[in-house]
Amino acid sequence: MKRKNLDNQQNDLRAQFDLKSLVVRPIRSDEKDKWDRLMSTHHYLGFRHLVGESLKYVAELQGRWVALLGWGSATFKSGARDKWIGWSPEQQWQRLQFLANSQRFLFLPGIRIKNLASKILSINVKRLSADWQAVYGHPILLAETFVDHTRFAGTCYRAAGWIALGQTRGYGRNAGCYFYHGHPKTIFVRPLHRNARRLLFAPFLDPKLTGGTRAMLDLNKVAIDTKGELLEHLAKIKDPRKRRGIRHTHVSILAVAVCAILSGAKSFLTIGEWAANLSQDLLRRLGCRWDENQKKYIPPSEPTLRRTFQSINPDEVDRVIGDWLSAQCDGDAVAVDGKTLRGSKGVDGKAVHLISALLHKEGVVISQREVDNKSNEITAFKPLLDPLDLRNKVVQPMPCTPGGKRPVS
Numbered sequence: 278m279k280r281k282n283l284d285n286q287q288n289d290l291r292a293q294f295d296l297k298s299l300v301v302r303p304i305r306s307d308e309k310d311k312w313d314r315l316m317s318t319h320h321y322l323g324f325r326h327l328v329g330e331s332l333k334y335v336a337e338l339q340g341r342w343v344a345l346l347g348w349g350s351a352t353f354k355s356g357a358r359d360k361w362i363g364w365s366p367e368q369q370w371q372r373l374q375f376l377a378n379s380q381r382f383l384f385l386p387g388i389r390i391k392n393l394a395s396k397i398l399s400i401n402v403k404r405l406s407a408d409w410q411a412v413y414g415h416p417i418l419l420a421e422t423f424v425d426h427t428r429f430a431g432t433c434y435r436a437a438g439w440i441a442l443g444q445t446r447g448y449g450r451n452a453g454c455y456f457y458h459g460h461p462k463t464i465f466v467r468p469l470h471r472n473a474r475r476l477l478f479a480p481f482l483d484p485k486l487t488g489g490t491r492a493m494l495d496l497n498k499v500a501i502d503t504k505g506e507l508l509e510h511l512a513k514i515k516d517p518r519k520r521r522g523i524r525h526t527h528v529s530i531l532a533v534a535v536c537a538i539l540s541g542a543k544s545f546l547t548i549g550e551w552a553a554n555l556s557q558d559l560l561r562r563l564g565c566r567w568d569e570n571q572k573k574y575i576p577p578s579e580p581t582l583r584r585t586f587q588s589i590n591p592d593e594v595d596r597v598i599g600d601w602l603s604a605q606c607d608g609d610a611v612a613v614d615g616k617t618l619r620g621s622k623g624v625d626g627k628a629v630h631l632i633s634a635l636l637h638k639e640g641v642v643i644s645q646r647e648v649d650n651k652s653n654e655i656t657a658f659k660p661l662l663d664p665l666d667l668r669n670k671v672v673q674p675m676p677c678t679p680g681g682k683r684p685v686s
Contacts, residue, residue: 351376394433549579
């Protein structure tokens with residue numbers, strides 16, 4: 278009889294509400310007290326606050342609140358999740374911000390509609406990353422939740438495309454300390470990006486994840502420390518420093534700086550910040566200094582990077598890096614483009630004019646020369662291309678925009 282009454286109630290609700298009208302949205306500031314009160318009153322765990330970076334959502338049917346969802350920072354440790362991602366403990370510490378945990382999911386009293394839970398979850402995760410980006414300045418790549426099977430089956434998560442990874446060992450964390458609560462839970466994850474796992478365990482972090490500029494080259498797809506690759510190319514550049522007081526090798530400083538620039542760094546400050554965030558494995562691969570006292574690899578500081586780049590021959594660096602870059606890309610067309618640098622001044626007080634050769638497909642500059650003010654681009658054309666291996670490649674001028682001007686590379 279109870280089951281029959283429940284089915285009748287569900288049919289009545291389906292008739293009352295059209296699921297096409299379902300809306301899942303972040304709450305407004307004036308709705309916070311109501312959301313907190315309902316969650317505290319009706320959720321079996323109660324409610325005080327969400328942990329870390331967080332967002333609160335409400336699900337509405339024809340304007341009526343039917344469910345509440347609360348997202349917060351991901352769990353610090355989860356063996357099944359961390360094994361599935363494949364990241365190192367150091368990567369986990371640095372990239373945990375790109376995961377969000379479903380800390381609360383509550384249906385309000387009297388709401389029991391078949392398939393509603395999975396539909397709410399599907400709508401919510403579709404917008405979660407963009408909402409997080411708008412509030413916190415970075416996206417979410419992976420959503421997670423923990424299901425207590427003494428209370429729930431987790432059916433709605435499976436129906437919404439979540440992946441069950443395994444069970445926890447029955448431990449919780451409070452105020453930085455772990456304690457045994459004796460209730461193992463199943464962890465479910467939902468990738469919010471098609472390459473979520475690859476992005477999370479890749480050696481180099483994609484700069485787009487932190488709001489950086491577009492990378493010139495995906496460093497995860499090129500060779501750096503193997504024979505004949507970047508480090509060996511950089512070793513050809515003359516070290517102008519005096520031997521006294523040298524702590525970092527010339528090659529390691531150049532390698533860190535070049536990789537930072539290719540990742541989108543545009544100033545010495547951002548290059549220094551990029552270097553400071555490198556993992557120990559990457560610092561080792563880039564040839565950085567091992568500190569016996571601290572028992573770890575040390576990146577070059579921003580002043581060290583600045584001094585080194587101010588002392589080296591830029592034409593030599595352009596040639597060596599251009600050789601390496603041209604070998605990393607498979608483009609068969611080289612474009613030549615000239616541009617005047619706005620706000621720049623040469624020794625004669627006039628603006629600096631450059632001519633560049635770049636791989637047409639990738640847009641990567643592989644050679645660059647300054648054009649003498651007493652000359653023109655035509656005379657600089659041959660010296661620009663002389664150092665390049667142009668076998669099986671087509672050289673062409675950069676196409677003009679509809680306004681008649683070449684786009685600035």
